Amino acid sequence: MSTVRIGVFATHPIHYQVPVWRGLAALPDTDLTVYYFSDRSVRGGHDPEFGRSVAWDVDLLSGYRSLFLARDAELGGPWQTRLQRSHLKELERFDWVCINGYTHGFERQIVRLKRQNHYRVFIRGEFSDEGRAEAQGLGRRARALGRRLYLHWFYSRVDAFGVVGAAARRHLESLGVQPSRTFSSPYCIDTASLETQVERNERWAARARLGVAESSVVILFSGKLVPWKAPLLLGEAVMGLPDDAVLLYVGDGPLRAEIERRLRPRLQQRLIMAGFVNQSAVGSFYAAADVFVLPSERDKWGLVVNEAQQFGLPVIVSDGVGCRHDLVVEGETGFVFPFGDVEALAAKLRQLLVSRGLRESMGAAGRQRVLTRYTTEAAVRGIATAMGLGNPASTSAPPS
Structure with a gap:
């Protein structure tokens, strides 16, 4: 089997995501690089919700190849976090490009550029419609319709979805995503x-x-x-x-x-x-x-x-x-x-x-x-299956 080249584009190192990147990097015939836009979770910085400076004391960078495209991107303004012209050539290297959501500018760029760069897109994230009250009023109905149209456009350009749980599966089904494009990759910690x-x-x-x-x-x-x-x-x-x-x-x-x-x-x-x-x-x-x-x-x-x-x-x-x-x-x-x-x-x-x-x-x-x-191994196994990476070691059955 030839080596499968995978590029992961994420906002910053997150302690519950990093074990998944390590697991993918350890698979045979896999060449994985993770790209980040901020290193604040590594070097530390003020977290307004904690009300203090936070730097995680666990290793977030070993066990896989990573590259920082930026060190202090404005993650609070998601549409501003984009791939610069000098970054776009990175996309030409990959067979698969992985993202975690659909709200950041770089995620929209990745799905738009897939055809001209000949890669496939995999997405795994907290997809859900829960907590969204039924739209009342013209303005809210318009926003709800706009979200739905945007997601239809975005998801039509995704090749495979990692489903973290039941709410995510219902969300994808409601938007017409075919079951053949969904793969169980349960939400997990380290x-x-x-x-x-x-x-x-x-x-x-x-x-x-x-x-x-x-x-x-x-x-x-x-x-x-x-x-x-x-x-x-x-x-x-x-x-x-x-x-x-x-x-x-x-x-x-x-x-x-x-x-x-x-x-x-x-x-x-x-x-x-x-x-x-x-x-x-x-x-x-x-x-x-x-x-x-x-x-x-x-x-x-x-x-x-x-x-x-x-x-x-x-x-x-x-x-x-x-x-x-x-x-x-x-x-x-x-x-x-x-x-x-x-x-x-x-x-x-x-x-x-x-x-x-x-x-x-x-x-x-x-x-x-x-x-x-709900283990790291089960999450990695689902991604590997979606990408056709052979038969990764199985330790447990993922959730239905």
Whole structure:
């Protein structure tokens, strides 16, 4: 088999994408290069949602070939992030060009230039129509129609789609993408790296570091403390629970002071604010927890749920969290509650609070689900199948 030349064009190194690039680069007869427009995630920079400077402490550049086309592109203005004239010749090198979405200028350039450069396009991303209310009013209907027409144009120029989950599949079907062009490539975290944290962090030691008694039930939130993640909604639910419930926030953001102001008087020492925790240390907090909650108003997926399940935690998510279709089997791996319904969330928490057996059985089922279906290997296998890269090693069946 001749070598397949693959070019990946991405905004910046992202810790849950890099393992997929490494996996593709390791396949036989594959020559892969990843192009980036910003190195801020490597060198560090201010993250307004965390409210602080952030530089990930995990290696994001080894194990595959990468090239920075720019170092500080304005990623907040997506149409401005484009391939310059000097970059366009790079496209001539490839058999396949991979992108992660359809909103950036360089992604539109790539689908427009495919025919003249004789490459095929593969796209894998958080495609979803969830959270988009039915258009009301002339202006909103016009925008909805414009989005749909644009996506029809864009998708008609894509050769293969990596489907990360159920919402993505429904989105593609609604736009008439043929099943023969879709390949399961489930959304995943760095499975192998997180598993080393699972093995390294012991529950008793993690709880001792936090000063939490073995009899307490630790309810964990991990993420940015921003309004759309709804961390205060969780706090309101926990305030109505018995005194053995401990609420642990891992993350930072503009709502931190408000959380302290509203919850500390009631919860006192049962409120633990860990602040921002980098990737290499996050395992200690999952190990200390008993239940994981993601109460977001909207979240296209919620990869922290993958992390929590790999640590064997039962999960509770709102009906605004996209991964609920894929990772949360109601009553088996966790629960789903209607966003904004504090009483419904509190009721789900009470079920888990009173039954250690239920927590353990749900956690075990969730861990099995994520480790047999939503792994780096499964994601790479789907991309390899789409590109006809032979028969990559199979470790598990991807989700249907």
